[in-house]
Amino acid sequence: MPTPDAPKRLVSFWPLQIGGWALYALTTAIASVPYSHTGTEVFAVVVELGTSFLASFLLYFLCRYLWRKGVPLFRALSYCVVVSYVLGVACTIVTRLMQMLWTNTTLPFDWSIALTEAIGVSLTLDGWSALYFGIKHYQTVEQQRTKLLSMEATAREAQLLALHYQLQPHFFFNTLNAISSLVVSNQPLLATEVIARLAALLRNTLSFPDTHTVTLRDELAVVDEYLTIERIRFGSRLKVSFDVSDEANDAQVPRFLLQPLIENAIRHAIALRPEGGEITISARLAEQRLQIDVANDTCELEATDSYQSHGVGLANTRARLGQLYGAHDATLMLSGENGRFMVSLRLPLITEPIVSLSMVGR
Known part of the structure; x- marks a missing residue:
């Protein structure tokens, strides 16, 4: 034969x-x-x-x-x-x-x-x-x-998917925990609304094609669904502002890139402040790269190492960026000043969806 x-x-x-x-x-x-x-x-x-x-x-x-x-x-x-x-x-x-x-x-x-x-x-x-x-x-x-190159790409892709799937249960668990808190505090109407918003968010999330990246516009739509849920919980204590350029909206970013960063900001800063606080999400193109900043009010300027140790959010985001773009092609930096904490991301400017790691130039 x-x-x-x-x-x-x-x-x-x-x-x-x-x-x-x-x-x-x-x-x-x-x-x-x-x-x-x-x-x-x-x-x-x-x-x-x-x-x-x-x-x-x-x-x-x-x-x-x-x-x-x-x-x-x-x-x-x-x-x-x-x-x-x-x-x-x-x-x-x-x-x-x-x-x-x-x-x-x-x-x-x-x-x-x-x-x-x-x-x-x-x-x-x-x-x-x-x-x-x-x-x-x-x-x-x-x-x-x-x-060998194919096996290495497959291994990296499997690790990237594992990190991606690790984020989703983490997010869903926290949302379900928020619904449980509303039920215990005898707020059934709010709990019902959160459940409806969660269903809408799930539909939005699952409707994306099977790619590693989506446009920043689509990623922000998912973020907005998540923030709608959190606004129901925190009311006027949570303020959010966006400053995103039109060019940045069309750039590709990893799916669920921003949600864990915003979740960290709410959980470890906004939720701890009696008066709440504001989260600012900005994005722009700079030197043929995509610059994304997520800043939030904080109760006190904790050390950078302390923020890095909070849950899987930051560590997992760093790992995903390394797997997707390479160790030196994408950066995640933390800074704090004047009662504000900021996570800064610099990503390669990519305009086509990444379906496989073999598409990423190394």
């Missing part, structure tokens, strides 16, 4: 076989120009080239058999050297016989001369064998390299 790569093998074999022998024939013809006046010698060269070309097919089947059997390279080349010499002797004998028939003369035939002349043909076939094994080795190395 033919293997799936049989067409590729045939496509690559024939151009190399015909092109290589054509080049060899051209070189031989140029070298034979000084003897062009001797028709007998020219005929002998032509016959020798033809028989060598046919002999290379016999050698091809031998080389392919040795390669498929996994015979060590040195041993396989040794076999080919012996067979090449035998084929060289056969080519020399055929050349002599054809030369005798073509000239209608009786030329002396000496075995010692035939065995000596066979060395030239044998060396040509030896070179053909070495080239065959060299090409096969190169193809094997390239196949292994491609397979």
